[in-house]
Amino acid sequence: MCGGPIRRYGILVLTPLLLVACSSSEQNPGREGESPHPSGSASTKPGGATAQPAAGSEDAGTIDADPARLPATRSAALDLIGRVIADPESFGPGVVRRSPYESDPATWPVLGTDCVWRQEKPAGSVLATVTRSFEVPAAQGKGPIRLSAVMTVHRTREDARWEMAESIEETMRCPTQQLRKGETIGSMVSASLLQGESDQNNSEDDLTEVGEYRSTELGGPHPYSWQQSQMLQFTLAVTGRGAKGRTEDEIGDLTTQAQAAMELRLKSAVEKQS
Numbered sequence: 529m530c531g532g533p534i535r536r537y538g539i540l541v542l543t544p545l546l547l548v549a550c551s552s553s554e555q556n557p558g559r560e561g562e563s564p565h566p567s568g569s570a571s572t573k574p575g576g577a578t579a580q581p582a583a584g585s586e587d588a589g590t591i592d593a594d595p596a597r598l599p600a601t602r603s604a605a606l607d608l609i610g611r612v613i614a615d616p617e618s619f620g621p622g623v624v625r626r627s628p629y630e631s632d633p634a635t636w637p638v639l640g641t642d643c644v645w646r647q648e649k650p651a652g653s654v655l656a657t658v659t660r661s662f663e664v665p666a667a668q669g670k671g672p673i674r675l676s677a678v679m680t681v682h683r684t685r686e687d688a689r690w691e692m693a694e695s696i697e698e699t700m701r702c703p704t705q706q707l708r709k710g711e712t713i714g715s716m717v718s719a720s721l722l723q724g725e726s727d728q729n730n731s732e733d734d735l736t737e738v739g740e741y742r743s744t745e746l747g748g749p750h751p752y753s754w755q756q757s758q759m760l761q762f763t764l765a766v767t768g769r770g771a772k773g774r775t776e777d778e779i780g781d782l783t784t785q786a787q788a789a790m791e792l793r794l795k796s797a798v799e800k801q802s
Contacts, residue, residue: 576663591759594800598761605656605681606633606696611797614766616662616679618789619782623675631659636680643702653687654680664782671746671771673779682761692733693759699737710744713752713769721762733758738776741769751776755787764790 581650599605605793635647636657650657657680678711696718698705704714716739735756741746750770757764766786768779 550567557657559673586734590799591795592800593760597798599655599681604654606658608681608770608797609656609658611678612790612793613660614786614790618786619662619675620785624665626661626799627665629660633658639698639702639705644706645708653682653684656681666771670773671794673771673782674769675782676767677790678765679790685761688758688761688763689733691763692735692756695735695756709775712742714738715740718748746771750774751779753783756785757787757791759791759794760795766792
């Protein structure tokens with residue numbers, strides 16, 4: 529990884545400008561649920577750089593998977609997601625469901641060329657994807673923390689790698705993004721760690737992003753945190769958006785705990801049985 533990092537949450541964090549240089553020189557490739565590039569081709573970045581999925585070795589990752597336990601159909605993928613994706617307890621005490629709790633499995637968020645997120649039909653590489661929404665309710669002069677978790681099952685490992693590669697490209701392309709009407713994120717700082725880099729051994733590839741969240745309802749700027757990891761054909765992501773009185777560390781702790789819970793559940797669900 530290129531030099532000049534900032535350290536947050538125990539990982540190395542790079543500014544988007546530095547990531548341009550790193551990704552083009554190292555080919556070291558998002559946002560939750562973005563549409564992955566078709567497998568086997570490259571995605572062109574601003575300035576002519578080309579995003580490539582993290583290569584990794586074919587035995588990379590921390591899962592010794594049983595092929596019979598890997599989903600090959602949409603119904604099997606949805607069943608696995610139901611067993612792995614975060615629930616309120618994954619974040620810790622005080623987290624409750626928001627309504628609607630689960631997204632429509634027939635859609636997923638896609639970042640448009642205008643840097644606005646929209647719900648669209650999942651790409652052909654996707655077997656299934658589900659997003660769940662949560663919050664820590666407002667209390668004692670503090671605003672609510674809005675949380676989400678997403679799990680996507682791709683048809684192949686390469687497709688999952690493309691999703692990770694395009695996630696970084698999106699941050700460089702859209703340093704400010706509209707989540708929905710009246711909600712934006714910006715001033716984002718991102719990091720990408722492959723397995724083995726800086727003691728990152730939980731997944732084949734791990735992305736983290738922190739920044740500022742603003743909304744007409746909650747004001748701002750408030751802390752924003754996003755994490756995404758890739759193992760085999762799966763991607764897992766968690767997002768946290770703060771409010772008045774909420775700290776960056778508080779948001780980071782919630783997202784980190786839920787991300788770890790999903791990774792452990794996934795390993796348990798697909799690993800070979802001894």
